[in-house]
Amino acid sequence: MELTGAEIVIRCLQEEQVEYVFGYPGGAVLFIYDELFKQDKVKHVLVRHEQAALHAADGYARSSDKVGVALVTSGPGLTNAVTGIATAYMDSIPMVVISGQVPTYAIGEDAFQEVDAVGITRPCVKHNFLVKDPKDIAPTLKKAFYLAKTGRPGPVLVDIPKDVSNQKAVYEYPSSISIRSYNPVGKGDSSQIRRAAQMLLEAKRPMIYSGGGVVLSGASAQLKDLVQLVGAPCTNTLMGLGGYPANDKQFVGMLGMHGTYEANMAMQYCDVLVAIGARFDDRVIGNVEHFAQVPRKIIHIDIDPSSIAKRVKVDVPIVGELKLVLDELLAVLRSSKQKPDAGDMAAWWKQVDEWRVKGGGLRYKNSTEVIKPQFVIETLHQITGGDAFVTSDVGQHQMWAAQYYKFNHPRRWINSGGLGTMGFGLPAAMGVQLINPGATVACVTGEGSIQMNIQELSTCKQFHLPIKVLSLNNRYLGMVRQWQQFFHGNRYSESYMDALPDFVKLAEAYGHIGMRIVNPADVEPALREAFSRKNDLVFMDFQTDSTENVFPMVPGGKGLSEVILAEDL
């Protein structure tokens, strides 16, 4: 059957059972938009800025196990999308991005709205393609979906010139695909798994550290079994929150720059460390040399061999699909006659509990005068029963959300961990709400971040997305201000947010409900009121303490035990 390139694109999306495409039209994608118009299987969400299309597709993917899809035009459409592509790339989120390109005959001539999309995105995609012939569209899209979701997931870009979307070709969607140069791993090496098991059984101070990989690969159940079988403390990275239930007593909280004292100390002083779907990045272990000062054995399980031994030396590397590796590891541990030594484990927990006391837990001084941001998050947790999807932007509010909202399930905590993209939270929440209709979706943001994609309030209105926006308005680019206070002699260079809009009126102007909350006593009633409005987007402008800082803090470049606790200041 002969179809135009544009028809083929839509057929492929239908074949992949894509329910929503997030996008923005323009000259180079007009044929594709024309075909979208003629059908109603694939629904299109018109955002107000291409960056938001990417973040929405990204939130869609993070909160489900589906591939997010975005569609943008050539030139500025594509360049606007780049931040969103890079955000997804850094956090390994499966996405397919279709971009229009100028016609093949105009490529290279500096045509109107021409940019080298494949060149610009190359360093921030898992792979990308320029399709020069309509007959290649179907196999290329098939490959794109396959690449995006297998192995270590990531965004894949397919750039389609305008003439290609208008030319005809025989259409057939490949039922399967194989790429000779791409063979994602499955099972891990059995002998390494047995070595790991033995090492764990002999450990005196075992520690389990898991990251976003556990969430993405759906290996939470296996992780929980492992932690409980070994009896070790477990910590999650910022990306891994929800991978292990926060309400379990073996959970010692998030680690890293703003992690708990006990999690960081246990990382530093354990004798066997199991890293699962995590990558020892700078915000997690701080200074590599400092980390390596203390001898410990490291078992590293990851799907991406290049994540292993990138920053730290590893004793037992295991490359494989986390679920399969953990299943096998659990089987070996269960069949072993040896059990972890109860005395050793008791002594280790005694030490961990001492750190818990010394660190004093996550804490802040509440006030009756001014709203403490942590209090807002604690109340949010309480009112939503810990079951909401929480997206966030980037800054202090992000860290407080990560610390004080206790995530018990994977895929509920949606944030830009790797790239740290301000402007992510609201559009991501749109994607989350679309794939989880009826679910409670909260976007925790700051008055700085929200203004980076505030135009999406309009998209939310059009698509009836009852997101609850909690803006922790401290009148500062708070995280920047905190660093300036600690490391730049209180010189608050350009971190004060002057001339802020009236967010209540702004929300109302977009057709939503706005609330301004000034008194601590009003926090809970306001949240209750907002969350009782099941069908409305409510924008809550919390006027919070502008001097509050995020603790604990391991300053950049320092070691995990060189932490600043709340009382130190």
Add this chain to the structure above:
Amino acid sequence: MRHIISLLMENEAGALSRVAGLFSARGYNIESLTVAPTEDATLSRMTIVTSGSDAVIEQINKQLNKLVDVVSVMDLSDGEHLERELMLVKVKAVGEMREEIKRMTDIFRGRIIDVSNSTYTIELTGSRAKLDNFLQAIERDLILETVRTGTSGIGRGDRILKV
């Protein structure tokens, strides 16, 4: 340490820039890089000469393997291998220097492939060190132009890189 990495990749537009981009983005050294299609027209063979600590070389190998267009990677320096580079040198050759340069070329088993009344163009293959030595053996002022292909490498005996 210096490493010679050989790889097979899809002979597709953009594949080369993925490799080059990887090296520049991650700050890896490239001493030389050569690439050409193989007997199988769908594949290109590339030789990259690089240097770095063991950890960096391990990352380079892993990152190369991760590129979707790369079919297979071999670090030739891990075992017995051969390396060759081709150099063309144009030298000033007048008077008695003509005989001297001819002699030098013979010693290095090069060939004079173009002659004018004031120049010779010499073709020389060998390891990088041999080519460097040749250049050092010739008076600097006489060298008008040099062009080198960069190193190509292949494993010895049964060490074969193939799909």
